[in-house]
Amino acid sequence: MSSNLRIDGVRLASRLTALSRIGATPEGGCRRLALSDEDRQGRDWLVAELTALGLTVKIDAIGNIVGILKGREDGPAVIMGSHIDTVGTGGRFDGALGVVAGVEVLATLRDAGLTPKRDMAVIAFTNEEGARFHPDMLGSYVWAGGMSVAAAHAELDAEGAVLGAELKRIGYEGPEQPGFLPAHAYLELHIEQGPVLESEGGGLGAVTGIQAICWLELTLTGRPSHAGTTPMVYRKDPGLAGARLNIFAHELTKTIPGQLANCGVIRVQPANVNVVPETVVMTLDLRNPSDEALAQAEAAVRAYCAELSARDGIEIAIRDLARFPATPFTEALISAVEGSAAELGLPIRRMISGAGHDAQMMSRLCPTAMVFIPSIGGLSHNPAEFSTDEDIASGANVLLNAAWRVANA
Amino acid sequence: MSSNLRIDGVRLASRLTALSRIGATPEGGCRRLALSDEDRQGRDWLVAELTALGLTVKIDAIGNIVGILKGREDGPAVIMGSHIDTVGTGGRFDGALGVVAGVEVLATLRDAGLTPKRDMAVIAFTNEEGARFHPDMLGSYVWAGGMSVAAAHAELDAEGAVLGAELKRIGYEGPEQPGFLPAHAYLELHIEQGPVLESEGGGLGAVTGIQAICWLELTLTGRPSHAGTTPMVYRKDPGLAGARLNIFAHELTKTIPGQLANCGVIRVQPANVNVVPETVVMTLDLRNPSDEALAQAEAAVRAYCAELSARDGIEIAIRDLARFPATPFTEALISAVEGSAAELGLPIRRMISGAGHDAQMMSRLCPTAMVFIPSIGGLSHNPAEFSTDEDIASGANVLLNAAWRVANA
Numbered sequence: 001m002s003s004n005l006r007i008d009g010v011r012l013a014s015r016l017t018a019l020s021r022i023g024a025t026p027e028g029g030c031r032r033l034a035l036s037d038e039d040r041q042g043r044d045w046l047v048a049e050l051t052a053l054g055l056t057v058k059i060d061a062i063g064n065i066v067g068i069l070k071g072r073e074d075g076p077a078v079i080m081g082s083h084i085d086t087v088g089t090g091g092r093f094d095g096a097l098g099v100v101a102g103v104e105v106l107a108t109l110r111d112a113g114l115t116p117k118r119d120m121a122v123i124a125f126t127n128e129e130g131a132r133f134h135p136d137m138l139g140s141y142v143w144a145g146g147m148s149v150a151a152a153h154a155e156l157d158a159e160g161a162v163l164g165a166e167l168k169r170i171g172y173e174g175p176e177q178p179g180f181l182p183a184h185a186y187l188e189l190h191i192e193q194g195p196v197l198e199s200e201g202g203g204l205g206a207v208t209g210i211q212a213i214c215w216l217e218l219t220l221t222g223r224p225s226h227a228g229t230t231p232m233v234y235r236k237d238p239g240l241a242g243a244r245l246n247i248f249a250h251e252l253t254k255t256i257p258g259q260l261a262n263c264g265v266i267r268v269q270p271a272n273v274n275v276v277p278e279t280v281v282m283t284l285d286l287r288n289p290s291d292e293a294l295a296q297a298e299a300a301v302r303a304y305c306a307e308l309s310a311r312d313g314i315e316i317a318i319r320d321l322a323r324f325p326a327t328p329f330t331e332a333l334i335s336a337v338e339g340s341a342a343e344l345g346l347p348i349r350r351m352i353s354g355a356g357h358d359a360q361m362m363s364r365l366c367p368t369a370m371v372f373i374p375s376i377g378g379l380s381h382n383p384a385e386f387s388t389d390e391d392i393a394s395g396a397n398v399l400l401n402a403a404w405r406v407a408n409a
Numbered sequence: 410m411s412s413n414l415r416i417d418g419v420r421l422a423s424r425l426t427a428l429s430r431i432g433a434t435p436e437g438g439c440r441r442l443a444l445s446d447e448d449r450q451g452r453d454w455l456v457a458e459l460t461a462l463g464l465t466v467k468i469d470a471i472g473n474i475v476g477i478l479k480g481r482e483d484g485p486a487v488i489m490g491s492h493i494d495t496v497g498t499g500g501r502f503d504g505a506l507g508v509v510a511g512v513e514v515l516a517t518l519r520d521a522g523l524t525p526k527r528d529m530a531v532i533a534f535t536n537e538e539g540a541r542f543h544p545d546m547l548g549s550y551v552w553a554g555g556m557s558v559a560a561a562h563a564e565l566d567a568e569g570a571v572l573g574a575e576l577k578r579i580g581y582e583g584p585e586q587p588g589f590l591p592a593h594a595y596l597e598l599h600i601e602q603g604p605v606l607e608s609e610g611g612g613l614g615a616v617t618g619i620q621a622i623c624w625l626e627l628t629l630t631g632r633p634s635h636a637g638t639t640p641m642v643y644r645k646d647p648g649l650a651g652a653r654l655n656i657f658a659h660e661l662t663k664t665i666p667g668q669l670a671n672c673g674v675i676r677v678q679p680a681n682v683n684v685v686p687e688t689v690v691m692t693l694d695l696r697n698p699s700d701e702a703l704a705q706a707e708a709a710v711r712a713y714c715a716e717l718s719a720r721d722g723i724e725i726a727i728r729d730l731a732r733f734p735a736t737p738f739t740e741a742l743i744s745a746v747e748g749s750a751a752e753l754g755l756p757i758r759r760m761i762s763g764a765g766h767d768a769q770m771m772s773r774l775c776p777t778a779m780v781f782i783p784s785i786g787g788l789s790h791n792p793a794e795f796s797t798d799e800d801i802a803s804g805a806n807v808l809l810n811a812a813w814r815v816a817n818a
Contacts, residue, residue, distance in 0.1 A: 194638030211637070215682055227671035227694045228620070229603030229763030230787055232662045239672055240659055243652035250649055253641045262636035263648050264684050266677045273624055273673045273692045273730065275790075280675075283682045285636045321682065354638030378643065380635055381684075 005112060007400055009393035012104040016392070019045060019084065019100060020092035029383025030092050034085040034127035034138075035063070035163065040170035042084045046099065046124055053107050058181075059174025061149045062142045063126040063167050066181060069106050070119055071407065076184035076366070077119035078407040080105060080399060082358060083128030083139070090129075091385020093191045093392075097373075099124045101189045101396040105403055116407035118184055125358045126167075132157045140361035143178040179365070185333055185406045186362035188370045189399045191387050194354050195378030203347035204395060205372030206337045209328035210353045210360045211258070211289040214298050215321035217265075217281065218245065218305065222314050224270065224278035238280040239268055241314040248304050249284055252297050259297050260287040260354070283321065289352045291326050327360045330367035333406070337369050340401035346394050371398050414521060416809055418802035421513040425801070428454060428493065428509060429501035438792025439501050443494040443536035443547075444472070444572065449579035451493045455508065455533055462516050467590075468583025470558045471551045472535040472576050475590060478515045479528055480816065485593035485775070486528035487816040489514060489808060491767060492537030492548065499538070500794025502600045502801075506782075508533045510598045510805040514812055525816035527593055534767045535576075541566045549770035552587040588774070594742055594815045595771035597779045598808045600796050602764050604787030612756035613804060614781030615746045618737040619762045619769045620667070620698040623707050624730035626674075626690065627654065627714065631723050633679065633687035644685050648677055650723040651689040657713050658693055661706050668706050669696040669763070692730065698761045700735050736769045739776035742815070746778050749810035755803050780807050 022045060023031045023038030032038040043065060050057045050067035058066045068077065082098025102122030109116065125143065130136025133155045141147045153164030167173040192198075197205055220238035242263075249261040265283040284301060288294035305316040334350070341348035351372065353359075359370050373395040376386040431454060432440045432447030441447040452474060459466045459476035467475045477486065491507025511531030518525065534552065539545025542564045550556045562573030576582045601607075606614055629647035658670040674692040693710060697703035714725040743759070750757035760781065762768075768779050782804040785795040 192638065193635055194640070195634075195643045196638075196640060199643070213637070224791075225604075225787060226602055226764060226789055227669065227673060228622070228696055228765075229601065229605075229789070231603070231605060232659070232669060234604045234608070234787065237659075237671075239675060240655060243655040243672075246649055246652040247656070250641070250646075260636065260641060262646075262683065262685055263652075264636060264677070264682045264686060265680045266648060266675050266689075267680075268673070268675045271674045271676075274671065274694050275673050276671055277673060285683050287637055355635060356637075378634060378639055380638070 005108060005400060005404065007104045007108045007393060007396045009389060012100065012392060012396055013389050015049065015100045015103065016092065016096060019096050023086065025383055027383035029385065030086045030090045031088055032084060032086045033088065033132040034129065035132065035166035035170055039085055040172070043172055046084065049103055053110055055106060058176050059172055060176035060178045060180060061174060062139050062152055062178050063172040063174065064139045064143055064178060065124040066121055067103065067106065068119055068121045068181065069109060069116070071116045073117055075118060076182035077121045078403050079121045079123055079181070079183050079186045079362070080188065080403055081123035081125060081186070082188050082190060083125045085127055085129050087129050087131040087381045089381065089383060091380060091382055093385055093387050094193065094380055095128055097191060097392065098189045101399050104396055105400045108400060116404065118407045120403060120407050121181055128358055133163050137356055137358055137361050140358035144361040144364040145179060146361060146364065149178060183362065183366035185366050186359060186368040187399060187403050188357060188359040189395045190357055190370060190372060191375045191380060191385070192372040193375050193380035196351060197372060197374035198376060198378065200349065202374055203349060204341055204398060205351040206334050206341070206348050207329060207353045207370035207372055208334055208350050209289065209326060210356060211287045212291045212294045212326035213322060213324045214286045214294055216284045216301070217319040217321050218284065219317040220280045220314050222278060225276045227274040227276055230276065235276050236313045237276050238314050239277040241308045241312055242266060242280040242282050244308060245304065249301060252300055256288065256293050256297050258289045258293055261285070287354065289326055324356070327363050329363060329369045333367045333369035336402045336405055337371055337398060340398045340405065344397055344401060346398060371395050414517060414809060414813065416513045416517045416802060416805045418798060421509065421801060421805055422798050424458065424509045424512065425501065425505060428505050432495070434792055436792035438794065439495045439499045440497055441493060441495045442497065442541040443538065444541065444575035444579055448494055449581070452581055455493065458512055462519055464515060467585050468581055469585040469587045469589060470582060471548055471561055471587050472581040472583065473548045473552055473587060474533040475530055476512070476515065477528055477530045477590065478518060478525070480525045482526055484527060485591035486530045487812050488530045488532055488590070488592050488595045488771070489597065489812055490532035490534060491597050491599060492534045494536055494538050496538050496540040496790045498790065498792060500789060500791055502794055502796050503602065503789055504537055506600055506801065507598045510808050513805055514809045517809060525813065527816045529812060529816050530590060537767055542572050546765055546767055546770050549767035553770040553773040554588060555770060555773065558587060592771065592775035594775050595768060595777045596742070596808060596812050597766060597768040598804045599766055599779055599781060600789060600794070601781040601784045602789035603784065605760060606781060606783035607785060607787065609758065611783055612758060613750055613807060614760040615743050615750070615757050616738060616762045616779035616781055617743055617759050618698065618735060619765060620696045621700045621703045621735035622731060622733045623695045623703055625693045625710070626728045626730050627693065628726040629689045629723050631687060634685045636683040636685055639685065645722045646685050647689040647723050648686040650717045650721055651675060651691050653717060654713065658710060661709055665697065665702050665706050667698045667702055670694070696763065698735055736772050738772060738778045742776045742778035745811045745814055746780055746807060749807045749814065753806055753810060755807060780804050
């Protein structure tokens with residue numbers, strides 16, 4: 001029966017367009033920073049959509065918005081979700097797609113007069129991006145019990161605004177306890193935010209998990225000197241050491257399977273043409289689907305820093321900026337996603353998620369999986385972020401099919 | 410007769426101390442930016458010293474201060490000099506030493522009742538550092554006819570103050586034409602500003618010339634992407650290309666004799682931990698005593714940039730920031746400096762100057778040489794810049810001996 005069920009692609013696209021008008025930027029992107037006025041307008045729009053569908057709408061104490069379709073039996077719900085906040089220079093699809101597709105799934109079931117065995121729900125989680133308040137994935141983190149409501153409320157943005165006060169100001173400090181709706185499973189549709197699916201010829205992604213992350217900040221201190229009067233042998237150049245480290249980290253990606261490395265920040269002091277630098281602050285973003293492999297990469301970086309220090313006389317201080325273990329998703333649910341795609345005749349491939357998602361937090365509570373659709377040009381966090389209507393409809397149909405399966409199993 | 414002549418080391422040190430109190434900083438350094446109130450106070454002090462010695466004091470249209478000891482015969486003068494302006498975080502010796510030592514030489518001759526055959530003079534040149542107005546070595550550049558007075562007067566500082574107006578404001582726009590005093594020879598005593606003399610066991614330097622300079626600004630453009638979702642093979646990372654270029658430039662210093670290289674500025678955009686950089690702006694400071702060798706180094710850098718562009722898909726735009734050919738000093742005058750040191754029993758070694766000096770400009774007009782004294786720790790442009798009283802006295806005695814020789818030859 002579920003195999004004949006399809007979402008309405010036109011209606012889904014028009015819902016996405018409606019949401020994208022809120023906080024629209026001249027470049028064609030979206031700016032709906034968490035708990036801003038634009039976020040409030042987006043939330044108001046979402047609550048109105050959920051209400052119009054006759055769903056039960058609840059708001060929790062951290063502002064997560066929950067729309068519930070009651071099932072025939074009591075018990076934990078099959079939850080779909082994502083977020084509607086964006087980064088400052090965001091696109092129209094990151095997060096919004098997963099929420100709007102969840103709404104469309106429930107609308108499709110409503111239209112078909114279908115009642116699932118289990119409750120089904122869609123959640124828009126607060127502050128996933130971390131662009132305004134730390135940490136990212138805050139709403140789902142609190143929902144999963146990783147952080148207290150009080151601690152989350154106390155978070156400050158860069159201007160010193162308090163999260164709890166902002167939540168109250170926009171009218172989204174709800175009465176429910178985060179996590180109030182027990183979860184049977186969690187499914188999230190999201191754009192890939194990378195180039196893999198498109199460059200492999202399109203098709204969907206059955207996400208097997210989220211890779212482990214290690215962010216390091218390295219402060220390299222040498223000895224500033226005059227670039228004209230100081231012979232090379234007398235120099236202690238942290239910029240040169242940083243260059244070696246950057247290359248070393250990239251070489252690791254060739255020898256450790258699955259390893260990614262990025263040196264995104266390089267700040268040189270004093271930054272004069274004719275002065276050998278005194279300090280360089282640089283960051284390393286290391287990721288790997290395997291915790292063990294990531295630990296191996298990090299150990300290699302630390303050993304190389306020790307070698308640089310000893311050999312070149314550069315002091316290197318290393319600070320942890322972030323560290324998350326790998327989050328493998330649930331095999332049964334990944335298979336359900338694959339099975340749904342097969343039933344719908346849609347090509348799908350297993351892949352790891354390079355970025356963090358609310359699914360990462362929800363996997364603490366229940367079986368979890370994700371569906372990716374291609375990002376054109378691999379672009380994300382960019383006004384030019386784009387996915388085709390066809391891929392959007394395909395992804396939403398897989399979400400519908402898989403959620404319906406799990407809700408009735 | 411000249412071999413018995415010695416400067417008064419205590420008096421020289423106390424003159425240096427007096428000048429260093431003007432614009433003294435809490436860290437023990439000096440801040441006398443060109444044409445600032447502190448520079449005016451330093452100039453007033455200098456003019457008073459020269460006047461007290463009974464010298465003829467003249468100021469030219471660019472503010473160069475000239476103190477002249479008349480010789481027995483008419484004709485071009487033996488000129489000593491340097492500058493009394495400093496960088497923002499300057500020390501007590503850079504520039505000041507050469508001016509104060511010139512004063513001390515003339516004072517010593519006065520005390521001894523000696524009149525040279527040729528005129529002898531000391532000049533404090535305006536704005537040598539280039540810390541406030543461009544270009545550096547401006548006063549000597551104008552003196553040597555490289556730049557017109559009108560063009561120099563029109564230069565602006567970072568706040569938009571006009572050089573000519575500032576010169577007038579502090580009362581140092583003089584009536585003389587720059588270059589009014591024909592030059593028979595130019596001798597400049599200066600701190601080394603590098604570590605060579607000290608690490609070779611001390612002693613003086615007979616400077617053979619100023620090395621050639623090439624400053625390049627390189628803008629590397631890649632493609633920004635997500636450091637978690639973009640496989641390594643899809644990245645175009647200008648930070649990595651910049652790291653390779655930094656290392657390449659340093660490797661050149663091992664294969665091209667006399668070659669120096671520094672990458673002092675590295676600016677990465679957008680500078681986020683999890684974003685592969687889009688652009689890197691970096692500078693290369695390349696120096697070599699040989700114009701040919703420097704050209705070889707620059708050509709190698711440009712060829713490597715082309716290789717990086719072709720191989721890694723990084724666009725590299727190269728802009729010239731500065732370019733000066735090598736300035737060889739005059740053999741006869743270098744020998745005179747060496748001979749003076751030998752006569753005084755002072756160890757001296759030939760060496761190249763890594764930095765630019767007023768002598769570079771004066772060498773356009775007349776035979777030129779310089780004397781270096783050790784900089785402790787190689788420090789300069791730093792409040793901790795230091796040279797010992799003993800080395801200062803030795804350097805000034807060589808200056809006295811050499812200037813006296815040349816003035817009577």
